[in-house]
Amino acid sequence: MGALHEGHTALIRRARRLAGTKGRVVVSIFVNPKQFGPSEDFSRYPRPFSQDRDLCESEGVDLLFHPSVEEIYEENTSVTVTEKSLSSGLCGFSRPGHFDGVCTVVDILFNVIRPDIAVFGEKDWQQLAVIRRMVRDLKMQVKIQGHPTVREEDGLALSSRNRLLLPGERLMAPRIYQALQGAAMESEVVPAIGVIKRRLGRDLAAIPGAEIDYVEIVDEATLAPLKKISFGVRARALVSVHFGSVRLIDNLPMKFNG
Amino acid sequence: MGALHEGHTALIRRARRLAGTKGRVVVSIFVNPKQFGPSEDFSRYPRPFSQDRDLCESEGVDLLFHPSVEEIYEENTSVTVTEKSLSSGLCGFSRPGHFDGVCTVVDILFNVIRPDIAVFGEKDWQQLAVIRRMVRDLKMQVKIQGHPTVREEDGLALSSRNRLLLPGERLMAPRIYQALQGAAMESEVVPAIGVIKRRLGRDLAAIPGAEIDYVEIVDEATLAPLKKISFGVRARALVSVHFGSVRLIDNLPMKFNG
Numbered sequence: 001m002g003a004l005h006e007g008h009t010a011l012i013r014r015a016r017r018l019a020g021t022k023g024r025v026v027v028s029i030f031v032n033p034k035q036f037g038p039s040e041d042f043s044r045y046p047r048p049f050s051q052d053r054d055l056c057e058s059e060g061v062d063l064l065f066h067p068s069v070e071e072i073y074e075e076n077t078s079v080t081v082t083e084k085s086l087s088s089g090l091c092g093f094s095r096p097g098h099f100d101g102v103c104t105v106v107d108i109l110f111n112v113i114r115p116d117i118a119v120f121g122e123k124d125w126q127q128l129a130v131i132r133r134m135v136r137d138l139k140m141q142v143k144i145q146g147h148p149t150v151r152e153e154d155g156l157a158l159s160s161r162n163r164l165l166l167p168g169e170r171l172m173a174p175r176i177y178q179a180l181q182g183a184a185m186e187s188e189v190v191p192a193i194g195v196i197k198r199r200l201g202r203d204l205a206a207i208p209g210a211e212i213d214y215v216e217i218v219d220e221a222t223l224a225p226l227k228k229i230s231f232g233v234r235a236r237a238l239v240s241v242h243f244g245s246v247r248l249i250d251n252l253p254m255k256f257n258g
Numbered sequence: 259m260g261a262l263h264e265g266h267t268a269l270i271r272r273a274r275r276l277a278g279t280k281g282r283v284v285v286s287i288f289v290n291p292k293q294f295g296p297s298e299d300f301s302r303y304p305r306p307f308s309q310d311r312d313l314c315e316s317e318g319v320d321l322l323f324h325p326s327v328e329e330i331y332e333e334n335t336s337v338t339v340t341e342k343s344l345s346s347g348l349c350g351f352s353r354p355g356h357f358d359g360v361c362t363v364v365d366i367l368f369n370v371i372r373p374d375i376a377v378f379g380e381k382d383w384q385q386l387a388v389i390r391r392m393v394r395d396l397k398m399q400v401k402i403q404g405h406p407t408v409r410e411e412d413g414l415a416l417s418s419r420n421r422l423l424l425p426g427e428r429l430m431a432p433r434i435y436q437a438l439q440g441a442a443m444e445s446e447v448v449p450a451i452g453v454i455k456r457r458l459g460r461d462l463a464a465i466p467g468a469e470i471d472y473v474e475i476v477d478e479a480t481l482a483p484l485k486k487i488s489f490g491v492r493a494r495a496l497v498s499v500h501f502g503s504v505r506l507i508d509n510l511p512m513k514f515n516g
Contacts, residue, residue, distance in 0.1 A: 085336035
């Protein structure tokens with residue numbers, strides 16, 4: 001979606017390494033209207049294109065794909081790719097239709113570019129899981145490579161939306177990650193999902209100016225909310241918090257199974 | 259879906275010609291559970307596999323792709339490709355979910371095989387139009403080639419379901435095509451869609467043992483029912499008729515614009 005930051009730079013560098021000298025690295029920049037709800041921030045989503053282009057050039061990107069909305073969506077488009085299991089909760093609950101928009105545009109981008117490997121950030125964990133599921137179920141010939149979240153020095157997960165925070169909100173925002181870290185540490189010693197989840201909710205609720213959208217501890221692959229710890233199931237805490245109209249998300253693996 | 263007949267043979271020969279000596283012809287045989295409704299004939303759909311294989315061999319098919327249901331659909335599959343405009347009427351009205359099943363399986367087959375060209379019969383006109391729309395909207399890199407309906411000497415459109423007709427029904431079934439031909443001929447001289455549609459309905463209703471599912475005259479690309487003749491819009495009559503539980507479909511272009 002553009003408005004590239006160091007998180008995107010890390011994805012580009014990862015792609016550059018994976019592609020080697022013979023492969024080509026393609027970056028798509030497309031603010032996708034179909035993944036914004038009617039009351040969301042499509043029009044005010046940042047679009048600093050010339051900076052983005054300069055970054056891509058300096059990172060050795062071979063092709064910058066920057067289509068218009070009309071190039072991606074045909075007139076009277078009537079086809080949608082829908083994922084109905086992993087998409088319904090978490091961000092999907094407060095953003096109905098969001099992941100249909102994500103799946104549809106990613107499928108279109110894959111069909112146009114036909115990448116061998118596509119790199120996505122783990123910050124948008126639900127998106128990554130939904131895309132993995134789409135690729136699995138539709139048997140797309142592309143390998144999905146997740147890349148760890150890149151953070152500011154104070155721990156805030158990099159996001160193009162961070163620049164929309166007011167100064168006071170920006171000061172408080174790192175406490176989202178601190179709450180996740182606290183939960184992860186406690187999960188090593190307290191093997192009880194309910195306890196960790198309550199602690200996480202309490203720590204997030206204590207951030208001045210923050211309003212919780214959701215706090216969940218889920219199976220990291222299926223995104224099913226976990227009630228108890230099971231052998232072989234990797235638990236991950238996923239949270240969403242609003243500062244005013246700016247919605248931030250973050251996630252971290254829990255350590256129940258060591 | 260297998261149960262190959264001369265209509266399929268014509269598609270295979272068309273593919274063989276299009277592929278030339280360097281290209282490869284792949285035939286998929288897969289009776290797709292997701293395109294059958296709960297009360298439909300999935301279990302009794304004919305599956306004469308060894309005959310199908312022999313036919314493919316003798317027609318110079320390079321690869322016969324005959325996967326199991328488990329090979330096509332992952333456990334707990336949750337991703338669907340949906341077309342919502344062309345799919346809702348006609349066969350889609352009496353078969354809810356049918357075209358979601360068609361789009362999803364065709365997308366999977368395309369992702370596995372990655373064909374340059376895919377040949378579909380015009381007998382299933384709505385299916386062909388829906389697939390063209392899916393390919394257009396999702397920007398799939400495949401050319402869709404329609405092939406004219408192949409008919410018995412008495413005019414009945416070839417279909418794997420014809421063999422399920424009782425002898426008396428089989429004798430009456432060619433009157434579907436005769437009704438379409440009558441409508442096409444009259445459309446050359448009577449430029450009134452309502453008149454032609456009523457004539458077609460009357461002729462189909464007069465077939466002993468037949469029950470009409472639908473009779474429509476539509477824009478052949480968008481499948482929108484036509485009220486009046488418009489320059490540049492190609493009109494096509496699409497009909498569906500039951501004999502007992504056997505559902506037959508057929509279609510023919512009308513000649514309003516010469």
